[in-house]
Amino acid sequence: MFELFxxxxxxxxxxxxxxxxxxxxxxxxxxxxxLVANLETVRPVETRTLRIAGEQDDYLLLxxxxxxxxxxxxxxxxxxxxxxRFAPGEMTAECRGEPLDEQRHCLGYEVKAITYHQLAVRQVxxxxxxxxxxxx
Amino acid sequence: MAKQTYAGPLExxxxxxxxxPKSYKPGMRVDGLIYADERLIAQIRHxxxxxxxxxxxxxxxxxxxxxxxxDIHWGYGFCIGGxxxxxxxxxxxxxxxxxxxxxxxxxxxxxxxxFFPEVQPVLRELMDxxxxxxxxxxGRGGKYKFQRQEIRRLLAEGVPYLLGRQLAxxxxxxxxxxxxxxxxxxxxxVSDRALERGLDQCGTxxxxxxxxxxxxVDAIFDPVAAEVxxxxxxxxxxxxHSGSRGLGYQVCDDALKQFRGVPARYGIALPDRQLxxxxxxxxxxxxxxxxxCAAANFAWCNRQLLMTLARESFExxxxxxxxxxxxxxxYDVAHNIAKLEQHALGGRPRRLWVHRKGATxxxxxxxxxxxxxxxxxxxxxxxxxxxxxASWVLxxxxxxxxxxxxxxxxxxxxxxxxxxxxxHAQGRRIDRELAARGVIARAHSWRGLAEEQPDAxxxxxxxxxxxxxxxxxxxxxxxxxxxxxKG
Numbered sequence: 001m002f003e004l005f006x007x008x009x010x011x012x013x014x015x016x017x018x019x020x021x022x023x024x025x026x027x028x029x030x031x032x033x034x035l036v037a038n039l040e041t042v043r044p045v046e047t048r049t050l051r052i053a054g055e056q057d058d059y060l061l062l063x064x065x066x067x068x069x070x071x072x073x074x075x076x077x078x079x080x081x082x083x084x085r086f087a088p089g090e091m092t093a094e095c096r097g098e099p100l101d102e103q104r105h106c107l108g109y110e111v112k113a114i115t116y117h118q119l120a121v122r123q124v125x126x127x128x129x130x131x132x133x134x135x136x
Numbered sequence: 137m138a139k140q141t142y143a144g145p146l147e148x149x150x151x152x153x154x155x156x157p158k159s160y161k162p163g164m165r166v167d168g169l170i171y172a173d174e175r176l177i178a179q180i181r182h183x184x185x186x187x188x189x190x191x192x193x194x195x196x197x198x199x200x201x202x203x204x205x206x207d208i209h210w211g212y213g214f215c216i217g218g219x220x221x222x223x224x225x226x227x228x229x230x231x232x233x234x235x236x237x238x239x240x241x242x243x244x245x246x247x248x249x250x251f252f253p254e255v256q257p258v259l260r261e262l263m264d265x266x267x268x269x270x271x272x273x274x275g276r277g278g279k280y281k282f283q284r285q286e287i288r289r290l291l292a293e294g295v296p297y298l299l300g301r302q303l304a305x306x307x308x309x310x311x312x313x314x315x316x317x318x319x320x321x322x323x324x325x326v327s328d329r330a331l332e333r334g335l336d337q338c339g340t341x342x343x344x345x346x347x348x349x350x351x352x353v354d355a356i357f358d359p360v361a362a363e364v365x366x367x368x369x370x371x372x373x374x375x376x377h378s379g380s381r382g383l384g385y386q387v388c389d390d391a392l393k394q395f396r397g398v399p400a401r402y403g404i405a406l407p408d409r410q411l412x413x414x415x416x417x418x419x420x421x422x423x424x425x426x427x428x429c430a431a432a433n434f435a436w437c438n439r440q441l442l443m444t445l446a447r448e449s450f451e452x453x454x455x456x457x458x459x460x461x462x463x464x465x466x467y468d469v470a471h472n473i474a475k476l477e478q479h480a481l482g483g484r485p486r487r488l489w490v491h492r493k494g495a496t497x498x499x500x501x502x503x504x505x506x507x508x509x510x511x512x513x514x515x516x517x518x519x520x521x522x523x524x525x526a527s528w529v530l531x532x533x534x535x536x537x538x539x540x541x542x543x544x545x546x547x548x549x550x551x552x553x554x555x556x557x558x559x560h561a562q563g564r565r566i567d568r569e570l571a572a573r574g575v576i577a578r579a580h581s582w583r584g585l586a587e588e589q590p591d592a593x594x595x596x597x598x599x600x601x602x603x604x605x606x607x608x609x610x611x612x613x614x615x616x617x618x619x620x621x622k623g
Contacts, residue, residue, distance in 0.1 A: 006553025008183065008210040009345070037583075059396065066389060073382050074332050107273065107581070110343040110623065112237045112385040116392060117212030117410040133212055135237045135385075136344045136554065 002030035007133050011109070012118075015130045020057070021084040023121070023128035024064060024091070028082050031065050031114075032097075034134065035072055037106040042080040044096035053090045057121040060091055061130055065114045068095070076100035109136050142186040146170070146177065152206075152606040153539075156190050163405060164193040170204040171540070173602050179551060179594065180208055188215040191407045195220060196415070197228025199481055199488060203540050205495050206602040207549030207594065211236075213410025216494035217549060221479065221541045223488050224416040229404070231413035232391040232424055234491035236472040239387060239428055240435030241346075241379030242313075243496075243518040244468035245529065246443055247365075248450065248461050250372045252352045252618070258453055259350070263576045263619040265449045266348060270442060273343050273580035273623040277336035280441055287331055287434075288323040290338065294433035295440050304440050310507055312468040313497065313515075316436035318475070322426030326383070327390050330427070334383025334434060339441030343584060343623025346378045347520070348446065350619035351527060357611040361513040361531050365466050367613050375527055375615065376442050377520050379472065380435035387431045391424040416489055425474075432473055439468055466529075467516035471496045471546035477505075479541055490541045498532035498544035498609040506532070517609045521548045521596030523588060523622075524573055527615040528600045535607030544609040548596035554587045561586035570620070579622035588622060 005012040013030040017023030033039050050067050054060040071077045079097040100107075112135040121130045147155045149169075154177055156168030168189040172180055180186060185208050192214055193202040199221045208217035213233035222228030255262065271278045280303075282290060290297045295316025298304040309315050341348060353371045356362045367373070380387075395412040398420050399405070404413065414420035443465065447458045454461060474491045481488075499506050499515040506515045514531035521527045525548075536542045552560065566585040570577045579585045603609050 004555060006555035007212075008553050009216060009550045010212065011554055063393075070329060070333070070386075074329075108583070110273075112344075113389050115212040115237075115410055116412070117408065119409070135212065 002026050010133055010136050012131060012133045017128045020086065020128050023130055024061060024084045025082045027061060027065060027130055027132070028068055028079055031068060031111070032079055034109045034111055035107070036078055037108040039080065041104045042078045043098050044080045045098050046096065048077070048095045050093045050095060051090055055089060058119050061121050061132065062114050062116065062119060064091065064093065065132065069111055069114070078105065111136065140184060142181050142184060144186060144190065146181070146186060152602050156186060158193060161190055163407065164190055165198050166193050167201045168193055168204070169201040170208060171602055171606055171608070172206045173598070176206050176594070176598060176602065183210040185210045185215040188213070189218065191411060192218060192220050194406055195222060195229050195231060195411065195413060196404055197222040197224070197226045199223050203543070205543070205545040206599045207494070207545045207547050209549045211493070213408050214493045217545065218493045219491065219495045219540055219543045221488040221490045222416065223486060228416055228489060229413035230416045230421045230424060230474060230489055231411055231491065232388050232395065233410045233412060234493050235388070235428060235474050236493050237385045237388045238379035238472055239384035240432035240470045241472040242435065242439065242468060242470040243375060243377050243520055244439050244443060245466040245518050246374045246446065247367060247464055247466050248372050250461065251370045252372060255372045259576055259619055262350065262449065262453045263578050263621070265453050266446060267578035267621050269445045269449045270341055270348055270621055271339065272341040272621055278339035279445070280339040281336055282338060284331060284335070287334060290437050291323040291326060291430035291433055292321050293317060294321070295436050298437055298440055303444055308440060308465050311465040312436055313470055316440065316468070318429035318432050320425055321429035321433050323430055325423045325426035326387060326430050330383050330386035330390060333386045334381060337381035337383065338434060338438050339445065340381060341378050341442060341621065341623055342381055345588060346623060347523065348442065348621040349375045349523065349527070349617045351375055351615040351617050353613050354526065354616035355614045357613065361612045364510065364513050365516060365529065365612065366464065367466070367529065373615065374446050375518070375520060376439055376446070378438055378442060380431045381438060383434050384431040387427045391427065394420060428474065432470065436468065467518060469496050469518050477542065479537070488541070492543055494546045495543045496546045497542055498536040499542050500532045500534040500537055517544050519545060519547060519596065519600060522590040522593040523575060523577065523617050523620045524570060524590030526596055527617070528596065528611065529613040529615065530600065530603070530609035531612055533607050533610050536609060539606070540608055544603045545599050548593040548599055550592060551594045552592040557587045557589055557592040558583060560591060561589055575617050575620060577620045577622065584622050
């Protein structure tokens with residue numbers, strides 16, 4: 001689950017998940033809904049595997065989202081859904097999506113970057129929560 | 137996280153300046169100073185921007201004060217509208233967050249010899265032509281494709297590289313801040329990822345608050361300076377606001393990643409990770425500066441190519457050449473940048489790295505870095521407002537050297553968040569409202585217009601009044617928009 005919140009010139013995404021894996025997948029979905037206004041039209045027909053190295057949850061989250069942003073900017077590839085696995089020192093994401101098709105996909109924001117400002121990942125009892133602010 | 141009101145101290149020290157004393161937080165090395173009048177300071181208290189001004193005062197080597205302009209608003213790490221100067225000789229740092237993701241985001245103004253009555257009958261055609269020619273919006277590549285080797289040269293040389301390709305003139309270069317070229321640029325410091333993001337984006341507008349506007353000179357406040365700039369009442373101009381596109385964003389992101397452990401390594405304590413910094417004289421600092429200068433050069437080239445597309449559009453619509461239409465650059469200024477400049481502090485000249493994050497250089501008359509034709513009047517300062525009200529042309533004043541490291545504001549400053557602006561626009565057609573005000577808007581998305589609606593911004597006239605009254609920059613001309621291209 002995720003929701004957007006306002007931050008003057010930029011936008012924030014607040015994410016909740018039952019596990020860290022779900023949290024990271026939901027965060028990606030939150031970012032994708034900023035990039036494309038009708039995410040439901042993005043078909044999960046191609047698979048891409050991304051590996052992100054890192055120890056710290058918040059940096060891993062930022063690097064993972066930044067990687068998706070890079071894929072979108074350079075290859076116009078959109079991620080509809082993802083499955084995350086964590087291993088010591090790295091995470092792996094199986095991403096499913098397709099390249100941008102402007103006939104079907106309605107573009108949303110130009111996200112410049114994921115910022116470090118108020119970036120947080122934490123476990124609260126049996127829920128995982130994260131917040132990040134994107135620069136528009 | 138709700139938007140909190142700033143509850144810390146704000147002491148009025150003059151009609152246009154408010155102080156956050158360095159005693160406010162342990163770790164502040166200097167005071168914070170915010171330029172605003174009573175009306176604007178009431179708005180400024182509404183979010184955490186003053187807290188961010190205080191946080192910037194933690195940076196090692198910061199000189200005089202952590203400064204903010206009247207268009208200040210809440211950013212990430214640094215506030216937008218912030219100025220901070222650091223001294224390398226005193227362990228001063230460079231902070232990528234103090235420049236921002238959009239390195240050398242800035243504004244240029246091109247004049248024409250056309251007057252409103254001649255443009256009005258074909259304005260719709262002109263806007264359609266500009267909208268078709270100028271790539272704008274998300275994910276759109278440009279007309280100009282550069283090979284990797286060409287981009288590397290462009291990064292190293294800036295706008296002079298485009299001169300060799302007949303995409304810029306000597307006069308364009310003369311009328312661009314720093315001649316459109318920062319000497320410290322090192323393409324080897326720019327990652328492959330950043331190059332990849334920049335290859336097809338030079339000559340694209342982007343989205344968000346970037347725009348191309350057709351404007352009319354609405355009122356002249358300083359006839360002498362206006363004449364030197366070739367501006368007359370009723371004259372049609374083009375204002376372009378864009379930056380370094382994906383290349384710059386990636387340079388900033390790469391640096392922030394590289395800087396993750398750096399503050400701890402150099403024993404620097406910071407209240408916000410987005411303030412990450414490195415000593416200027418460190419391998420990390422030097423590498424960022426090489427890349428930042430390269431991205432700045434890219435941004436100047438981007439605005440130059442956008443202006444070239446605008447020139448072509450005018451030629452098509454009016455059936456006359458750019459020489460006949462006198463499509464001349466008035467000036468181009470950066471408002472997200474860090475530059476090594478000489479400033480007098482404590483009675484002696486010092487070489488300082490001045491970070492301007494959403495703030496415009498405003499050098500006074502006779503400053504050596506002001507181009508020769510503007511020596512007598514001071515450097516032109518271009519202040520875009522919102523797309524319904526006005527934009528401004530000012531000139532730098534001596535007061536800026538004495539108070540703000542030669543700096544003035546950069547725009548109106550956002551007042552409403554994007555989410556609030558969209559809510560505020562529900563059930564409305566912003567394009568029709570603008571048309572009723574005499575502005576033809578062409579945008580790729582309803583939401584883009586909704587978020588950038590005039591109500592989302594502070595009144596630029598109030599912001600400009602403060603910089604004028606505080607003697608940072610003086611009013612020359614007010615510009616009224618008649619056509620807008622948005623992403």
